[in-house]
Amino acid sequence: MSTTDTAAITVANLRKQFGEFEAVKGVSFEVGAGEVFGFLGPNGAGKSTTINMLCTLLTPTSGRARVAGHDVVAERDDVRRNIGLVFQDPTLDGYLTAAQNLKLHAELYGVPTKLVGPRMEQVLRMVGLWERKDGQVMSFSGGMRRRLEIARGLMHSPRVLFLDEPTIGLDPQTRRSIWTYIRQLQEREEITIFMTTHYMDEAEWCDRIAIMDQGQIVALDTPERLKAGVGADRVTLQTDDNDAAIAALRERLGVQAQIAEGAVTFRIQAGEQFVPRLFAEFDPARNPDLPAISSVSVSRPTLDDVFMSFTGSTIRDAEEDPSKLRNRVMMQMMGGRR
Amino acid sequence: MTATADPPLDPTEVVRVHVPHRSARSELRAIKIVWRRELIRFVNDRMRIVTSLVQPFLFLFVLGGGLQRLASAGTHGVNLKTFIYPGILCMTVMFTAMFSAASIVWDREFGFLREMMVAPVRRSSIVIGKCLGGATVAGAQGVIVLAIAGLVGVPYAPGLIFGALGLLLLLAFAITAFGLSVAIRIKQMQSFMGVMQMIVMPMYFISGALFPSSGLPTWLTVLNRVDPLAYAVDPMRRLVFAHIDISAAARRALDPGIHWWGWRMPAVLEICVVLLLGLGLLAVAIWEFSATE
Ligand SMILES: Nc1ncnc2c1ncn2[C@@H]1O[C@H](COP(=O)(O)OP(=O)(O)O)[C@@H](O)[C@H]1O
Ligand SMILES: [Mg+2]
Numbered sequence: 017m018s019t020t021d022t023a024a025i026t027v028a029n030l031r032k033q034f035g036e037f038e039a040v041k042g043v044s045f046e047v048g049a050g051e052v053f054g055f056l057g058p059n060g061a062g063k064s065t066t067i068n069m070l071c072t073l074l075t076p077t078s079g080r081a082r083v084a085g086h087d088v089v090a091e092r093d094d095v096r097r098n099i100g101l102v103f104q105d106p107t108l109d110g111y112l113t114a115a116q117n118l119k120l121h122a123e124l125y126g127v128p129t130k131l132v133g134p135r136m137e138q139v140l141r142m143v144g145l146w147e148r149k150d151g152q153v154m155s156f157s158g159g160m161r162r163r164l165e166i167a168r169g170l171m172h173s174p175r176v177l178f179l180d181e182p183t184i185g186l187d188p189q190t191r192r193s194i195w196t197y198i199r200q201l202q203e204r205e206e207i208t209i210f211m212t213t214h215y216m217d218e219a220e221w222c223d224r225i226a227i228m229d230q231g232q233i234v235a236l237d238t239p240e241r242l243k244a245g246v247g248a249d250r251v252t253l254q255t256d257d258n259d260a261a262i263a264a265l266r267e268r269l270g271v272q273a274q275i276a277e278g279a280v281t282f283r284i285q286a287g288e289q290f291v292p293r294l295f296a297e298f299d300p301a302r303n304p305d306l307p308a309i310s311s312v313s314v315s316r317p318t319l320d321d322v323f324m325s326f327t328g329s330t331i332r333d334a335e336e337d338p339s340k341l342r343n344r345v346m347m348q349m350m351g352g353r354r
Numbered sequence: 355m356t357a358t359a360d361p362p363l364d365p366t367e368v369v370r371v372h373v374p375h376r377s378a379r380s381e382l383r384a385i386k387i388v389w390r391r392e393l394i395r396f397v398n399d400r401m402r403i404v405t406s407l408v409q410p411f412l413f414l415f416v417l418g419g420g421l422q423r424l425a426s427a428g429t430h431g432v433n434l435k436t437f438i439y440p441g442i443l444c445m446t447v448m449f450t451a452m453f454s455a456a457s458i459v460w461d462r463e464f465g466f467l468r469e470m471m472v473a474p475v476r477r478s479s480i481v482i483g484k485c486l487g488g489a490t491v492a493g494a495q496g497v498i499v500l501a502i503a504g505l506v507g508v509p510y511a512p513g514l515i516f517g518a519l520g521l522l523l524l525l526a527f528a529i530t531a532f533g534l535s536v537a538i539r540i541k542q543m544q545s546f547m548g549v550m551q552m553i554v555m556p557m558y559f560i561s562g563a564l565f566p567s568s569g570l571p572t573w574l575t576v577l578n579r580v581d582p583l584a585y586a587v588d589p590m591r592r593l594v595f596a597h598i599d600i601s602a603a604a605r606r607a608l609d610p611g612i613h614w615w616g617w618r619m620p621a622v623l624e625i626c627v628v629l630l631l632g633l634g635l636l637a638v639a640i641w642e643f644s645a646t647e
């Protein structure tokens with residue numbers, strides 16, 4: 017764990033109240049320099065509200081936060097000079113070309129004129145859009161726009177890059193490529209990345225994640241440790257006689273199994289070490305009267321299991337309302353035509 | 355679309371830039387780029403250039419041409435198109451400026467405003483850039499209408515061209531500032547357009563852009579005197595009429611000027627009124643914009 021002077025982000029008891037409603041209920045955490053830190057939580061958990069306070073767009077109701085060594089309330093401008101932002105909703109000018117969008121950003125941030133060109137080439141190459149630099153943004157696909165926004169957020173070499181749901185609404189392949197860019201970027205630019213997502217599988221890309229639910233951080237650790245905390249792996253067997261298999265598992269191996277979706281399934285610590293024991297026992301040469309196993313699979317606990325164990329519900333229960341997604345797509349389309 | 359076809363990252367040095375502290379120079383750069391953006395968008399949007407010329411041309415050639423026969427008795431032989439031409443110049447600039455100001459509503463609706471709001475620059479720089487951008491774009495549109503002066507019997511005298519250009523830019527600036535002060539408070543395009551229809555159309559008609567501002571019914575005279583646009587239309591008409599050859603009677607009837615208790619306001623004073631109003635509205639817009647979170 018990093019100490020305070022090397023931390024890129026330090027948050028202490030940060031709260032945000034909207035009228036009667038408390039969207040963020042006092043969160044505290046630290047993000048070390050160079051870390052990829054993720055906020056994972058269902059919609060409405062308070063992720064965007066937290067990010068907006070950290071990037072000086074919202075004033076906290078109480079608590080303190082320092083980003084890149086500066087207080088987000090008292091040293092707003094210094095924070096802004098040192099952070100890059102990719103918002104949850106698109107913020108490109110569709111009428112301008114990719115290069116013009118970046119140029120505008122560089123001018124607003126006062127990037128030295130000599131460096132605007134080289135830096136632009138570098139960030140555009142990084143996200144694979146250099147060849148499209150003179151294309152009007154309204155002709156870009158959703159994934160290209162996201163990548164361009166990431167490139168723009170990097171134009172002024174920020175020390176901390178905030179990404180609010182950078183992959184929302186994109187297809188799985190594009191999501192993966194965006195993550196590849198983010199990881200490459202982190203290696204190359206020595207930058208701290210703070211991002212939010214409500215996709216469980218994406219949180220795996222982060223060095224550490226904080227699970228947020230209803231305005232609070234319920235767990236914070238590396239994905240591996242969080243999953244290890246849940247413990248047992250899940251083992252699933254296909255057999256020719258499930259009931260006999262369950263009985264044999266109970267009597268011979270002391271395992272409580274059950275049938276789910278036509279297969280025998282049970283949880284056990286260190287599942288892959290259990291499999292050799294299982295086959296030794298179910299070996300037809302040794303115990304010909306036991307049912308034959310046709311397949312076996314061992315799966316690690318997922319972050320879904322982690323989320324479930326901390327909040328008592330699955331993240332998908334609070335998953336995005338489909339009508340909201342449709343609105344977003346509409347907005348993007350209109351953005352292109354404006 | 356993925357970028358799998360792109361070559362792997364080149365191993366050259368990372369170009370690292372440093373964002374300087376805020377200074378007068380960085381604010382000027384911000385103003386300039388916001389201004390530039392308005393121009394780029396205007397040039398890219400040819401549709402808008404054309405559509406915002408439809409209305410002035412309709413008024414000038416259809417209304418002006420159509421009412422000519424009815425009006426000839428009252429215009430002392432002056433072509434109605436020539437008479438309303440200064441008013442049409444103002445109209446072009448006004449509506450273009452309004453649309454430019456509306457872009458801040460679009461920017462908010464489509465998120466781009468946030469990109470500007472989080473930049474380490476003053477909010478006032480953004481508003482000033484927008485205002486100058488809107489004024490430039492509207493001025494450019496005015497130049498197109500200025501270019502057809504010959505078609506309505508107005509000569510291409512250098513004094514007229516430059517004078518008119520100056521007045522157009524001034525009016526465009528004031529209207530953009532006004533539009534911005536309204537647009538910053540409004541979150542939806544439809545409401546903005548509604549408000550504008552309700553304010554700008556009446557202001558335009560009352561200003562005397564399409565009729566002489568003397569001998570009107572009392573209620574209309576009063577409204578005309580308090581309509582700020584009247585103070586932009588009048589110098590424009592004076593300027594155009596100073597360059598055309600007409601009888602003294604026609605001049606008295608068609609270019610009466612704005613009178614307060616029998617005293618004709620000098621053009622310089624009228625221009626000052628418009629300029630001060632524009633600056634005041636710009637200040638209001640900046641104040642409003644700085645107060646939004
Ligand atoms: N400006 C606001 N005014 C009132 N409530 C808000 C505002 N912004 C967010 N909220 C509420 O705060 C909660 C958290 O929102 P948000 O931070 O956007 O969640 P997330 O990004 O995790 O989906 C939601 O219930 C949302 O409705
Ligand atoms: Mg959010």
